[in-house]
Amino acid sequence: MASPPPPPGEAAGSYATALTRLAQLQSNRAITSLFDPPTTSTTTTTGPATPGKPIDINALAIPEMLAWLSRAGLPPATLAASPLRCVHVAGTKGKGSVSALVAGVVGQYASPPPPSSSSGVGGGGGGGRGGGVGLYTSPHVLSVRERIVLNGAPIPREKLGREVVTAAVVTQLGIDHVSMLGDTVEKIAWHKSGVFKEGVKAFTRRLPEEQAAVMEVLRARAREKGAVLVEVTDEEVERWGGVEGARLQGPFQKYNMALAVYAAREHLLQTGVKFEGCFGTDEWSLNDIPPEFVKGLKEAALRGRCEVFKGEDGIEWHVDGAHTDDSLAGVGRWFGGRTGGDEVRILVFNQQERDPAPLLRALLAGVKGTTTFTHAIFTRNEEQKPEGEDRDLSTQTRAQETMREFDSTTETTVRNAVEPTIEQVKSIAAQARKDGKACKVLVTGSFHLVGAVLKLIDHVEY
Known part of the structure; x- marks a missing residue:
């Protein structure tokens, strides 16, 4: 898609120009609606198609993403060489909350940027006390800048214009976007567990026995990708009870908090942070979280969520x-x-x-x-x-x-x-x-x- 020209009187790199161009991209509904009616064609991106065979629109996503990255001058090799370290979160519900909670915790271990710098991205480098923390969530509520938060603040207007993953999370699963992801929770779980990475710990809530088939999908995908699946039990979360006085409210948030604790701890360990006491051992529990974790969980916020x-x-x-x-x-x-x-x-x-x-x-x-x-x-x-x-x-x-x-x-x-x-x-x-x-x-x-x-x-x- 060719970029539209800037509005009259606006510089090419201005905030208003960026918003104008973003507004011309397809909305989430426009994308999901592509999956509603079966679409047929005689050609596909991989060659001639059987007449009447539906196009796999999901298969177009990654080539399209790579094309846009290339246009932005960011080939995969460039991303792989970046010092950026990520926690990747997927799921039907709770993605935004868990991401904000992880960022809130990791932010307690990151040094603030120098006064002359707007901010950085990453988290917990340099022995756990250097670098900044970036958070990407979608959708936004009021401003598109909410999608990219750097060190606790939306990306400045003037800045708007191979991932190294330290941890992965699959939050609560449910039926949503069935035309794109499938009409059962098992099918949706298969797609969401695409965030699993080889040699990387992945955290999820262990589902009850009546959803054993969903858990087996997640376990099979972890084996397939060489990931280490860690299942957080409800019994452990209930014994802990969550953090009181948090800005992200609701009785269900304690489960999001638990996943955030697991993911943040793993991310910080992978970026050089050393924890004292039981929390730094393999025998730790949610009741052992340090004050920085409590503070991060309390202060984490996300507009439009509770x-x-x-x-x-x-x-x-x-x-x-x-x-x-x-x-x-x-x-x-x-x-x-x-x-x-x-x-x-x-x-x-x-x-x-x-x-x-x-x-x-x-x-x-x-x-x-x-x-x-x-x-x-x-x-x-x-x-x-x-x-x-x-x-x-x-x-x-x-x-x-x-x-x-x-x-x-x-x-x-x-x-x-x-x-x-x-x-x-x-x-x-x-x-x-x-x-x-x-x-x-x-x-x-x-x-x-x-x-x-x-x-x-x-x-x-x-």
Whole structure:
């Protein structure tokens, strides 16, 4: 794809130019939709194809990536010679949290960059006290710069323009992107375990007996690739209990924390850090983690994941971009655990690309037994009201009907944009204050929705 010219008045290497060019790349939905209908052709990248045989779009990914790296002047040999050391994280849910937690821990062992330097990448070099820490996650919530975090801060605007892996992680697995990854957890596990590397430890949560087939896939892939698979048991995590007071909240985060501890410890050992006491031996346990690990786990943060803040108007916002059954059930339990009593509880929900009904039911099932919503607003993800056009609200209407079936006492509304949704939330909160009640809001179902809400609340240009 040829790069588009910079916008009028913008230098070729400017931040605005970079955003313009990024905006012209295909969205994640545009990519995943390629897998929806079987596509046939008489040719493939590997030669003539049998008529009617579907193209393997996954097979095109690596050649395309190598082509883009070559265009950027980064052939594989250059990457292999780099001092960069990586922890590679894959999975259906928890990837962002585990990555942020690992970065939070490793950051406690890295020296800050000199004042004249913006930052660096890598982690724990030079005896464990040199170099910087880089974190890459996707998607972003408000700014594309969130995807690349250097030493705890988003990449500066002026900087936007063979991997040596020290550890690998496969987080919680579930059904997602089935047209691309397969329609069973076993098939998805096969793809996700592609991060396993020869001679490198890979960490995952040991699944219960009813998911033995999934574990066997991971074990077989580790054997195939020559990786060392370490299975973290729920019993060990429960005995430990996680770190209290962490910014990444939710009862499920202790499992992400455990994987992060294992991966961060291995990464730091591979980059020269020496640990004292039991934590430096093969007999260590999660209860032995040093203060630096505790501090890193507490301070790790990721926008749009179990994020809580209070606005100037007293509204307590809870935002999470969860968009699968399991993750929404977890968000429901998290929000339910933070509410109770005589208060106003508002749900703001959307999922534009999937059937919202089962997703909403999973969320409500997680909340059930602890609290109910007094109000529910189902909105599209666009920030502003449409001008002179009617937007399709069938998805929002279906979600509204699902809510009415689940709890007829909840007052429901359908909105065509986020701006009028926030106006309604503030109006409900104002009445709650007059009545002497607190107001708590849960925004979930989509990172696009979360991003739009946060942007309008913060009034910050990203």
